[in-house]
Amino acid sequence: MQTSSSEPVLVLKDIRKSFGAVTAIENFSLDIRPGEIVALVGDNGAGKSTLIKIISGVHAPTSGSITIEGETVSMASASMARAHGIEVVYQDLALADQQTVYMNMFLGREPVNRFGLLDRRTMISETEKLVKELDVRIPSAHATIRDLSGGQRQGVAIARATRWASKLILLDEPTAALGVAETAKVEAIVQSLKSRNIGVLIISHSLDQVFKLSDRICVLRRGKQIGIRNTAETNKNEIVSMITGLN
Structure with missing residues (x-):
């Protein structure tokens, strides 16, 4: 389900991130459009939080480009990301x-x-x-x-x-510490963001949540992008296989 045909709010192209000899992210590309919810999934250590930190200006990519509404930007700090209309909600909330x-x-x-x-x-x-x-x-x-x-x-x-946020909200496990009723309430709030024409990138370990909220699912495994699927055209078995590498 593609929510908008307008210009992407964010385009990541061939993003690579190394910490010394360790490559955390390798050749990652993704676009997110206004009013679209994209889920980023993968096991612990797959590189999901590193990607969030690259988009939000905490880490600079080793190589690759970040484009916001057609303009290539250097996301050198968190304040620069905020100036470009990007906001992050971390697990610890920072309240x-x-x-x-x-x-x-x-x-x-x-x-x-x-x-x-x-x-x-x-x-x-x-x-x-x-x-x-x-x-x-x-x-x-x-x-x-x-x-x-x-x-x-x-x-x-x-x-x-x-x-x-005028363009993009990044959600890092927004319901990880919540019970069933509170999770449902937060999910309803996330879904309401679509009508505000804000792009959303959500990290979640819950595939039930991923299939409920997202338009597309992007799978990471050990820093490598395994693939992107339209949520309506895939199923949990395929996504689990992509996450684990097991058929």
Whole structure:
């Protein structure tokens, strides 16, 4: 199921990443279009997190190119990736537990009013609007992060990424630590990103989740790209075979 025929928001071409004598990623190519969810799957050590870090500016590729909406870019830092409209939601969420939801939504990007003071009214208003749109069920924008459940925290982290991402959101195992009900809620939030025309790259060990959410599935094994399949045209047995190398 291809969601859009418009120009890809991201094109990776022949990406290679070495750490000394160790090659972590070899000849990896992928494009992601607006409103498309692509799942990145593979065993532990396959190179999935390394790829996320390359796209988000944490690691520079050893060779290969990164193109965003037709422009070849040098993703030299995480702040550069954010400037290009790319946001990441990691497993540890990177939320400030002692702060409120609305302060977390604008962490490091707090607006100020004409007096140079924090514009809390704007932050609260925008937070309430976004969590309502995404159906993130929290007590209020004033709630403290430490008082929220795991699913609520993950919802806030995804909402924050949605607030700042204009092109692409990277999700690294977004439901790994959640129960069944909270996982379903977070999956619904991820699916809602399609209507916002944001590209999504999701790492997940759950093939049930991969087949529920994704339009395409990209398989990595020991740093090598084994193949890409349209989700609607493959099945779990094929994907497992690609992941393991066993027929």
